[in-house]
Amino acid sequence: MFDLFSGRDEEDDGDRRGGVLVSGQPGAGGTNLVGGGTDNSDDAEGYYRLRVGELLAGRYQVLGTRGRGVFSTVLYCRDVKAVEASGAAASSSSSSASSSSAAAPVDDEATILEVAAAGGELATSAAPLAVGSSGALVKQHAALATGSQTHVAVKVIRANDLMRKACAKEVDILRALATADPGGRYHCVRLLHTFEHAGHVCLVFESLAMNLKEVQDKFGTGVGLSVRAVREFARQLLLALGLLHKLRIIHADIKPHNILAAESYRTIKLADFGSALREDDEADTEPTPYVVSRFYRAPEVVLGCRLSPALDIWSAACVLFELYTGAPLFPGRDNNDMLFRMQQVVGRFPNRLVRRHLQHAAATGAEPHFEGSGAGDGAGGGSVADVTLRFRRRTTDPVTGAPGSRLLDFTFVKAQDEVHRRLSAARDEGDDKRALKEMGELLLLMLHPDPLKRITVKDALKHAFVTRKG
Numbered sequence: 001m002f003d004l005f006s007g008r009d010e011e012d013d014g015d016r017r018g019g020v021l022v023s024g025q026p027g028a029g030g031t032n033l034v035g036g037g038t039d040n041s042d043d044a045e046g047y048y049r050l051r052v053g054e055l056l057a058g059r060y061q062v063l064g065t066r067g068r069g070v071f072s073t074v075l076y077c078r079d080v081k082a083v084e085a086s087g088a089a090a091s092s093s094s095s096s097a098s099s100s101s102a103a104a105p106v107d108d109e110a111t112i113l114e115v116a117a118a119g120g121e122l123a124t125s126a127a128p129l130a131v132g133s134s135g136a137l138v139k140q141h142a143a144l145a146t147g148s149q150t151h152v153a154v155k156v157i158r159a160n161d162l163m164r165k166a167c168a169k170e171v172d173i174l175r176a177l178a179t180a181d182p183g184g185r186y187h188c189v190r191l192l193h194t195f196e197h198a199g200h201v202c203l204v205f206e207s208l209a210m211n212l213k214e215v216q217d218k219f220g221t222g223v224g225l226s227v228r229a230v231r232e233f234a235r236q237l238l239l240a241l242g243l244l245h246k247l248r249i250i251h252a253d254i255k256p257h258n259i260l261a262a263e264s265y266r267t268i269k270l271a272d273f274g275s276a277l278r279e280d281d282e283a284d285t286e287p288t289p290y291v292v293s294r295f296y297r298a299p300e301v302v303l304g305c306r307l308s309p310a311l312d313i314w315s316a317a318c319v320l321f322e323l324y325t326g327a328p329l330f331p332g333r334d335n336n337d338m339l340f341r342m343q344q345v346v347g348r349f350p351n352r353l354v355r356r357h358l359q360h361a362a363a364t365g366a367e368p369h370f371e372g373s374g375a376g377d378g379a380g381g382g383s384v385a386d387v388t389l390r391f392r393r394r395t396t397d398p399v400t401g402a403p404g405s406r407l408l409d410f411t412f413v414k415a416q417d418e419v420h421r422r423l424s425a426a427r428d429e430g431d432d433k434r435a436l437k438e439m440g441e442l443l444l445l446m447l448h449p450d451p452l453k454r455i456t457v458k459d460a461l462k463h464a465f466v467t468r469k470g
Contacts (some may be wrong), residue, residue: 046158061412120458124180125133155203187236188244189271193465209263212256224326240270254315304360310451317446325426343410440467
């Protein structure tokens with residue numbers, strides 16, 4: 001168990017670093033530098049071929065890559081204008097300019113107390129300076145002034161109409177978050193600037209060291225963080241969700257890869273809003289069984305219910321469990337296996353959800369994960385009000401490979417016993433038993449199988465595990 005806040009690692013043998021970006025500098029660990037140039041600006045898949053040393057938008061010098069995903073390449077860059085500005089400020093011994101643009105340290109405990117005193121309402125205000133649609137600073141609209149960081153992360157979107165459209169939605173959400181939180185109190189990554197380069201939309205973000213999956217890999221497979229560290233990260237993640245939910249935004253892809261940590265490991269920020277959607281957008285919140293990365297996908301997503309902010313609460317609980325134990329809570333190989341593993345931990349799903357699933361499956365022609373017996377089959381238009389609903393566990397014959405299924409009932413599972421058992425099995429001798437018990441209680445509330453009964457961010461921020469000092 002590793003305590004990020006004391007620097008003490010009782011189990012670390014000093015050789016568990018792995019190939020990750022440790023220092024935030026390009027070339028460390030597994031970071032790949034962009035190779036030499038080519039006459040073709042794009043590759044066959046629409047990714048831009050960038051060169052080390054190239055200058056983007058007249059200010060961002062490419063130093064290396066942070067990674068490459070489906071939608072974009074993320075670059076590590078030096079902001080030469082910020083470097084010049086900081087040098088000029090230093091030479092003139094003037095601290096006013098730098099102090100006005102640099103972010104003040106965030107006091108999470110004070111913010112949580114303020115939220116509690118306000119009855120769960122987050123204190124937000126519009127940014128005095130913002131980034132408009134062209135990326136230039138304006139007095140209204142969307143984000144915050146640039147110039148406080150000498151190094152930044154630049155997300156270069158693939159040259160693709162679909163990607164460009166998705167990026168426009170992401171930028172809209174990032175601007176809304178930054179406008180509502182100009183002081184950076186609520187732990188969402190900050191959009192600094194937008195521009196176009198050679199037909200690619202580019203988003204400029206504050207630079208952070210690594211994501212939480214890389215943090216875990218740094219200390220070794222299966223090595224969890226201390227309960228104290230998980231509490232601090234829980235506070236920050238819940239504050240981020242509080243801001244999203246106030247603005248009626250659903251992140252829809254919370255996982256360790258999308259939570260970034262500063263080099264000190266003390267601060268995390270929720271990132272990658274490429275899958276985010278607005279709660280009041282009926283088209284975006286239509287049921288779809290593949291929203292959110294699989295291990296962190298809430299049951300109502302798989303069952304075909306309309307998307308809601310409660311799915312982010314479930315995902316956050318999965319992340320916190322994984323941070324403490326070093327292993328995913330629900331490592332399912334597909335959606336059916338996910339539902340099986342979920343019910344092993346949280347018990348049988350409410351009939352209301354299962355009936356909604358059967359209706360959705362019948363309407364879409366999908367194969368249902370549950371089966372009814374009694375008054376009707378629940379899948380072909382008959383009544384499901386009084387039927388017995390059992391889970392259809394998909395199987396494969398070990399000899400012939402033929403697909404099959406078994407009907408299972410999870411009414412015997414006691415969620416409280418299973419969650420606490422798994423946390424206790426991962427407990428380190430130095431971890432406070434009471435704090436661990438409180439963490440288990442909070443996770444149970446966040447993992448309620450019924451999204452309507454799942455704990456809200458407002459109530460989670462008032463939970464004893466979050467408010468406890470030390």
